[in-house]
Amino acid sequence: MMAADDITSSRRMRTDSAGESERSCGFVQPGGHGGSGDTWRRHIVRQLKNRDRNQSDSFQDLIHFYSRLLDKSSWTNGILSRRPFTESSSVSSLLNQNDQLKKTTGELAFQVLELQQQIKIKLLVLDEQDSSLLAERRRLAGAFDVRQELQGRAVQVQEENGALKMEYDVLLERQKGAETRLREEKVREEQMLEDMIHLKQKAASRMNSRNERRSRAREANLQKELQSAARSKVAIDSSSSAPTSRSTSPKKEDQDKSAEPRHTRLFRSASATSPRILTSIRELFDRKRRGHSVCSLEEDQMSPVGICLSARVPARALQVLEAHEQGINTVRFSSSSDLLATGGTDRVIKLWEVRAGSLTHRATLEGSTEGITCVDFDSAGCRILAASYDKSALLWRLDDSVPKLTLTGHSRKVTAARFSPLLHQVVTGSADRTIRLWDLHRAACVQVVDVASYCSDLVCSENFIISGHYDHKIRVWDTRAVSCVQEIPAQGRVTSLDLSSDHRQLLSCCRDDCLQLVDLRRWSHERSSFRAEGFKCGSDSTKAVISPDGCFLAAGSADGSVYIWNLSTGGLETRLPDKHSSSISAVSWSPSGEYVVSVDKSRRAVLWSDI
Missing domain, CATH: 2.130.10.10 (YVTN repeat-like/Quinoprotein amine dehydrogenase)
Structure with a gap:
């Protein structure tokens, strides 16, 4: 109860001191009536109360322990005042209680110091956290700036990609058109190639038929020549090779010629089975056969191949x-x-x-x-x-x-x-x-x-x-x-x-x-x-x-x-x-x-x- 009275008196003293300070500063108007002076007074009192509340909150635990200590002390004094001091056992117990109270009071004071030290440490930690929070806020602001820059770059890249996509679409259309033209050209090329091959075949067939007609004509002419040569007759004078006498008169010679029978025989200028005719016919057919060939007559002939009786094993x-x-x-x-x-x-x-x-x-x-x-x-x-x-x-x-x-x-x-x-x-x-x-x-x-x-x-x-x-x-x-x-x-x-x-x-x-x-x-x-x-x-x-x-x-x-x-x-x-x-x-x-x-x-x- 004494502690409560002391706290109340201290608060009164603070209030009085505040009022005196107000009066000394001239905030209160004469006559003590309300007005602007009362407003300033209430404001200062409110500030003092807030300061008192803030300071008392820091020592609330200490005040609580101190109040308990005072209560125990008053309780002990009351017990001692009601009991007689003649009993030695009561006195000794009271002394022990006092010692315990002293010990308890010291422990409480030590706890108060420890709590104050912890408060200081926490305040330091709080300062460090505040500084790190400030650094993180700065980093966050820088990250926001980088994010905005990246967003701008992303927008720019998207625009570039859109332009490239448009160019790609244009090139793709051009490629499709080129492929279409290429296929058309290939079809035209194949058609032209087929037409050319067809024309070549026609020209080759015409050439072959022309050569065939020519060869047949040559064969017919040759056959005719052979037949005419076989039918032709050649007169041979048997006396033309004999020596004549210069004393013989022409008249007599004419009579002798007219009297002698004329010797005649058939003569074939060229035989169909003669080697010369066979060679010419063979050459004719060879020329016909090789007219469009990639082979020559020498290549057609087979050369003799030697026979190996015994092969040698290489060493x-x-x-x-x-x-x-x-x-x-x-x-x-x-x-x-x-x-x-x-x-x-x-x-x-x-x-x-x-x-x-x-x-x-x-x-x-x-x-x-x-x-x-x-x-x-x-x-x-x-x-x-x-x-x-x-x-x-x-x-x-x-x-x-x-x-x-x-x-x-x-x-x-x-x-x-x-x-x-x-x-x-x-x-x-x-x-x-x-x-x-x-x-x-x-x-x-x-x-x-x-x-x-x-x-x-x-x-x-x-x-x-x-x-x-x-x-x-x-x-x-x-x-x-x-x-x-x-x-x-x-x-x-x-x-x-x-x-x-x-x-x-x-x-x-x-x-x-x-x-x-x-x-x-x-x-x-x-x-x-x-x-x-x-x-x-x-x-x-x-x-x-x-x-x-x-x-x-x-x-x-x-x-x-x-x-x-x-x-x-x-x-x-x-x-x-x-x-x-x-x-x-x-x-x-x-x-x-x-x-x-x-x-x-x-x-x-x-x-x-x-x-």
Whole structure:
């Protein structure tokens, strides 16, 4: 109760001091009446109350504890005043209570100090939070500025995108128009090409009919001449060759002539069976037949081909040379064995003369726009055929470096091209899954055979075509019926085919690192397999060959070695290493049986022999 009175008195003192300050400042008008002075007084009193309230709130806990302490103290004093002091136990208990009160008062004072220290710490933390809040507000204002700038840039980019979209739409419309015009031009081009071909065919037919009429007229004239010559009579005077006597009188001579019978006989100025007439008729028909042909009379003649009785197994390299500027894909000997052709990815065919165990460059055949995949000589050895990556096959004469004929029609690369045993025909196989038969007289495709798989290689015999494919099958085609008569299964993807010189055995090389020899004389097609340790088929176009005597097989491996098998024993005859630095792509055995040539992907060609 004393504490409450003290607080009330302190408040009164503050109010009185405030009133005195007001009066001293002259805010109160004389007479003590209300007005502006009362207003200022109330305002100052309100401010003082607010200050008192704010200050008392900070020490409210202390006041509360102090009031409790005062209450306990007054309660203790009242107890002591009501009880007598004669009892020693009561006095001791009271003393203990006083000690406890003192302890409690000290603890409360310590708690007050701790609370004040915590208040200071919290005030510091609050200041730090205020400063960080101010920094965050500044950052937020900067972020707002950046956001506004980005929004402006986004609007600008959207406008630019809109302009680009409009330009794109315009270009798209132009492209569509250009594509439409291109299609129209292509249609016109195809139509013009068809019209031109039609006109060419008409002109060719007119020319052929004109030439036919001329040849018939010449034949009729020749027949008439022959008939008139056969009917004509020639008088022969038998005495014209005898010596006459100058003493004989003309009169007597006339009488003698008139008296002697006149000797006459039929004389044929030219016989229809005479060699001269036969030669002229043959030349006439040859000129007629070759009027529109790409072949010459010399090319039509078959040259004799030597027969190899025993092939030599090569034992050493006679010559190693860099034959091309890029990798070599194919190699082939001519039928006379004195000429070699190589073709590679550098788009040329090189001809080499084989003399005395060495290769000498003879000529370079150009004209292909892409790499060469296969080469083949005709039976006469005066023409060469090549397959190319440019979807065509090309024909050269050996005395001309410019192609004499280009066969186009395949839609993908041509992988094989061979001369047919029939004159003036060639066969091509392609990655477009077709096999085509071409007539060189007309320079046109006469047969197209659709195949179910990629054609990797083919060989030709009379009336038959044998092709190897990626679907692990070898197909036999009858050109007369234009149909597949038999399918021979293989153990892997077929990379090459080769026929023996007697056309009785077929060699196939597959990607399963195995060579198979098929006997074509038997309907069951008995097969023999040839493998060797270390032999590996290096690519999808690796070429293997049969020796000209049919006793050996030769193939190049991915390790750069040439492997040769013996057909009689079925085992490996020999292995020729260390001359190639990369995978061997093709091997060719000369028809004479004397030489073997191997080529690889690193431009190298090696001539092998047993000499």
